[in-house]
Amino acid sequence: MTEPTSPLQIGDYRRFWLARFMAVFATMSMVVLLGYQLYEVAREDYGMGVAEASFQLGLLGLVQFIPLFLLTPVAGLAADRFDRRHVAAFANGIDACVAAVLALATWQDALTIPILFTLAAMHGAARIFVGPAMSAIAPNIVPPPLLPRAIALSSIAWQVASVAGPAVGGVIYAGTMWLPHAISAALLAGSMLMILTVRPIKAVHEGARLKPLKQIVEGLIYVWRERFLLGCITLDLFAVLLAGATALLPVFARDILFVGPEGLGLMRAAPALGAASVALILSFRPLEREVGVKMLWAVAGFGALTIAFAFSRSFALSLAILAAMGAVDMVSVFIRSSLVQLFTPDDRRGRVSAISGLAVSASNELGEMQSGLAAAILGTTGAVVFGGAGAIFVTLVWAWYFPELRRARSFEPAELKREVST
Template identity: 85%
Template structure:
């Protein structure tokens, strides 16, 4: 009998748990890394709020540079090798980063160069993890269950994003090194668990291309397929501008005055909203007019970002962040499903790598943009500017990529007819 839910598939259950553990660990580590860097810049280096905010922007750049340089190799690896091994390797590297961070925190040996180096190593690990993990799911569930599998995978990601920063922030308050040690252990468990999934290697039509030609083929494919290009770049530019996340340490410490515990809750709030929507979508996935719903969700994200900038009440700020996560999840769910269903299996690794680069660029470069804008406009002005920019990008993309508006369903054959009309 065909399974009625992805959770009836043993490989998917192990994949889901490995994803949860890995995201829990990395989100806790990255949130606290930003807080520690901001604190070191302010307390040890005597920087002003504006100067320390700029350091947060540079932290995003430090994570993005290896992502940019290694994206072609990461996509190639996911399409040429066993995707389980690629994902396990990436988790192992990130586990080492967490272990080193725990050690230097315990030894009180933190400084800016070490923190930037660890951020770069984390960025390198992430770019190999993303394409391999994204490409595994379509190989272990039937195509009809893929939207639900993506929704359930998002629940793992978002619920871990809630629990990781919240638990990490609470533990950090009592022992600063302990959450990083926990992250190292969880990443090790995730690495071992993903290896228990059955071997996953991409299927190829015809003889495999040489590595360099294969990399170029993936880039050309995304460039020529306007629908994929529109989906990927919409997320890139909208979130790049509306990236308030990098400035949350500023809001936590100097605007809302809630400290590291409050920062953990603020980072967890968007994920809580997203997890709630993911749970709903796993039972009631969107089926019609998916392209327009994606565009409306991105515009709503920008509008809520502006509202967040003016909030001075902690509970209200948490509520707005949760709503931002909810509408962002609608966009992510639709875009992820459309990209996976539209892309042939032998190109999924490379397309996922390019999509992952866009997401990372929107996050890490968004953090740099936020840091630069905060140095010029202040934290509040930078967040308002970003939210308005996200709304503008949505309007431009809705006009320039009409294929996005024409996408009405998740049925692969019907989807290709709709966007090519």
């Protein structure tokens, strides 16, 4: 039988790709509009000013992070002990219920801040189980030489859906507010069914007989002891935590650029458009040399562009800067995801993916909280400038403290391990 030369030649991978696309399209539309609805409800129904309503957006990030923090070890363990398809499908089913309730509450004009916070927390709990399970599936259905390309193609699914979801959702919301949430519920249900069509996957690892708590602790200790993994994961955590401008996009859309929900959808889509363009290039011409240094430069560039976005008062220029932010972030994400997956043994991949997912979620949700709090103190522009400068500072510190990151030159597993241990 001829060996595949592309992940798309593998039927299981095609179904995995489609399931990922449908889920991301749905959740991105739902989450972006949820943030806009929270800001709108806070301003209109509760009579809050810009600073107070911005702080509510920060709290929204916090209520999503709490279940993520509490359930991450359990999610990683589930991805290592059970059929990863079932874990991902169950989580998508929970998210579908969240979207359906949000559609109903919007239709009935019954939204309140407590309801929105509750639904956001449920979404955060569901998402943490999706991430580790889906990340750990790809290495099991494609051969190792195709894994970097499979990750790039998977990123395309994520980024294209991230472009289309908010943009389409924003346009539909402007006409019929409940409809985009109903569409999200249907797509999440479809993703749940699609992932179940992938062949059964059961992780085989040497810790199978260990008690669950011991396995969780083992995964945390493994990441802590492996400086290379720790550096990769925490770089993203702290850099994006500080440069979390996306949390304040509803403020820019409503009260600074005056472009409404349609403009917000385009603003949330712009980074994903830039990222999808880079992911498409990387799927055909993946990076091969000096990958660690390129990852560090990409994170620093993300911080610099965040500062530029803070001062823009042109909608077109803001969209261009956001697209550039997505492009450089995609370079960082592609390199970091590939390095983490290739460096980690399969028996620990679910737990390490969960910890990595926690870092990504913390950088997003806690970044939203940091942005909301900073905006209440420094103003919207000052908060975004502070975050961008912080991301640049973190990159400089990590380049010095984790020299293993600078030494990573390739994606070849054996060569990578020699490079970072030198």
